[in-house]
Amino acid sequence: MSEEDVKIVGFCCNWCCYGGADSAGTARMQYPPNVRILRVMCSGRINPSMVLKAFKEGADGVFVGGCHMGDCHYDAGNYKWNRRAKLVEELLPEFGIEKERFRFEWISASEGEKFQKTMQEFSATIKSIGPLKRSTPKITSQAKATAKT
Amino acid sequence: MESQFLLAKAKDEELAEKGECGGAVSALFKYLLDQQLVDGVLTLTRGDDVYDGIPTLVENSEDIVETCGSLHCAPTMFGDLISKHLNDIRLAVSVKPCDAMAIKELEKRHQINPDAIYKIGLNCGGTVMPITARKMIEMFYDVDPADVVAEEIDKGKFIIELADGTHKSVEIDELEEKGFGRRSNCQRCELKIPRNADLACGNWGAEPGWTFIEVVTEKGKNLVENARQNGYIEVKTPSEKAIAIREKIESVMIKLARKFQDKYLEEDYPAPENWDEYWNRCIKCYACRDVCPLCFCKECDLEKDFYADENEIAPDPLTFQGVRLSHMCFSCVNCGQCEDVCPMEIPLARIFHRMQKKYRDDTGFIAGVSEELPPLYSPEKE
Numbered sequence: 317m318s319e320e321d322v323k324i325v326g327f328c329c330n331w332c333c334y335g336g337a338d339s340a341g342t343a344r345m346q347y348p349p350n351v352r353i354l355r356v357m358c359s360g361r362i363n364p365s366m367v368l369k370a371f372k373e374g375a376d377g378v379f380v381g382g383c384h385m386g387d388c389h390y391d392a393g394n395y396k397w398n399r400r401a402k403l404v405e406e407l408l409p410e411f412g413i414e415k416e417r418f419r420f421e422w423i424s425a426s427e428g429e430k431f432q433k434t435m436q437e438f439s440a441t442i443k444s445i446g447p448l449k450r451s452t453p454k455i456t457s458q459a460k461a462t463a464k465t
Numbered sequence: 466m467e468s469q470f471l472l473a474k475a476k477d478e479e480l481a482e483k484g485e486c487g488g489a490v491s492a493l494f495k496y497l498l499d500q501q502l503v504d505g506v507l508t509l510t511r512g513d514d515v516y517d518g519i520p521t522l523v524e525n526s527e528d529i530v531e532t533c534g535s536l537h538c539a540p541t542m543f544g545d546l547i548s549k550h551l552n553d554i555r556l557a558v559s560v561k562p563c564d565a566m567a568i569k570e571l572e573k574r575h576q577i578n579p580d581a582i583y584k585i586g587l588n589c590g591g592t593v594m595p596i597t598a599r600k601m602i603e604m605f606y607d608v609d610p611a612d613v614v615a616e617e618i619d620k621g622k623f624i625i626e627l628a629d630g631t632h633k634s635v636e637i638d639e640l641e642e643k644g645f646g647r648r649s650n651c652q653r654c655e656l657k658i659p660r661n662a663d664l665a666c667g668n669w670g671a672e673p674g675w676t677f678i679e680v681v682t683e684k685g686k687n688l689v690e691n692a693r694q695n696g697y698i699e700v701k702t703p704s705e706k707a708i709a710i711r712e713k714i715e716s717v718m719i720k721l722a723r724k725f726q727d728k729y730l731e732e733d734y735p736a737p738e739n740w741d742e743y744w745n746r747c748i749k750c751y752a753c754r755d756v757c758p759l760c761f762c763k764e765c766d767l768e769k770d771f772y773a774d775e776n777e778i779a780p781d782p783l784t785f786q787g788v789r790l791s792h793m794c795f796s797c798v799n800c801g802q803c804e805d806v807c808p809m810e811i812p813l814a815r816i817f818h819r820m821q822k823k824y825r826d827d828t829g830f831i832a833g834v835s836e837e838l839p840p841l842y843s844p845e846k847e
Contacts, residue, residue, distance in 0.1 A: 364791035365787070369772065371783055385846075392844060396843075396844070399840055404791075407790055410820065
């Protein structure tokens with residue numbers, strides 16, 4: 317994989333989606349290597365700010381995977397994340413980031429195939445829209461001089 | 466409870482004369498202080514001139530008369546003043562609709578005790594920035610701004626009074642076409658009658674010398690009734706016609722506000738490139754966060770080192786304004802304070818108001834008006 321290839325950050329919940337990724341792995345199902353998986357204990361642990369931070373640090377796409385509705389290990393975490401995800405979808409276009417660069421999905425631990433398929437689809441989408449180009453603020457020379465090192 | 470309409474005026478002659486529309490609001494405050502139902506009244510007093518309003522805590526009922534009169538050119542916000550500094554006393558406060566919205570959101574978040582506060586709402590057609598007011602008075606009225614002794618907004622006109630008693634007025638539409646007039650968030654505001662307070666008072670539909678009061682809550686109803694029985698105010702029932710006039714004024718203003726919403730939030734909304742330019746100006750002074758009435762965390766995410774990079778000025782908008790938006794936008798009451806204090810003139814209220822409107826369309830939650838907390842805070846499985 318080259319440096320220019322698109323980068324995807326994948327937040328996966330410990331109990332379902334991460335298990336799904338594991339199932340895909342043990343069954344040797346191939347999926348694109350663009351996704352960097354971060355394990356979180358629950359999709360309800362994810363804040364919109366974490367998605368924003370991922371984009372700031374250079375992600376071209378962000379994926380979040382949680383348990384199916386009703387299956388949350390912590391009872392209602394994925395419902396909470398679902399409500400936040402809607403907000404993220406509204407927020408990203410305000411900063412010139414296409415909605416398509418953000419995706420969330422419910423994947424259970426046994427759905428290795430769904431994980432594989434989702435990753436293939438998502439990285440194809442991101443590749444088709446290309447790397448994220450943001451005009452990050454320029455650091456003024458004065459600010460540079462006064463900034464702490 | 467069902468709303469109830471009244472006309473009221475102060476029985477005290479000094480208050481009736483000095484106060485707006487018969488001084489009913491001042492008389493209610495006087496009643497609350499005299500009977501020791503509250504420890505203080507938070508209201509706006511005039512500073513050096515009509516462009517200067519100072520939030521003041523009045524603890525002595527004789528001082529109430531000093532607070533009479535309107536100040537449209539001094540946009541202030543009482544919400545966080547109460548939650549941060551006046552949370553330990555029983556308080557009565559005169560609120561614009563946006564103050565009432567902020568107070569309501571803070572009550573839901575347990576930052577203000579709803580049982581310890583009387584909210585006397587004042588109808589509001591909008592406020593003007595002091596600097597804009599001075600400029601437009603020079604340009605359109607041909608008057609030295611320092612000579613203005615009083616101002617009023619009535620029947621779509623911004624009216625000034627000079628020391629010699631003469632009045633001059635200009636249509637607000639005309640002022641706003643040229644980029645002056647009310648603050649842009651006020652132009653977009655849909656809540657002109659604060660039905661989220663205990664009482665909503667104003668001159669719309671009222672006869673001269675009387676205040677039109679819409680009684681919204683039980684608390685407000687008892688207050689008016691007791692003040693009447695104790696001889697502080699005189700009350701009568703408004704005519705059907707008066708109620709209709711008031712409704713008409715409100716609906717015209719709301720229609721106009723929707724037009725401005727379309728203009729500012731859709732048609733003339735800055736493109737992403739323009740926003741990049743705005744964000745680039747940011748000097749990370751945190752004034753927008755500090756002034757926001759609803760933003761009250763003691764530990765702020767913006768200062769955590771994984772979001773705040775010390776070397777970044779201007780900060781990356783995603784992890785500065787983006788994080789603020791993700792925390793606050795659905796609760797935004799469009800008070801416009803963030804925009805007012807921004808030293809780099811970033812039109813922040815526009816993006817916050819636009820996001821709250823989107824959130825309202827998706828979930829039905831209206832910040833400052835809905836009874837429940839935003840659905841984002843809900844623990845429910847739904």
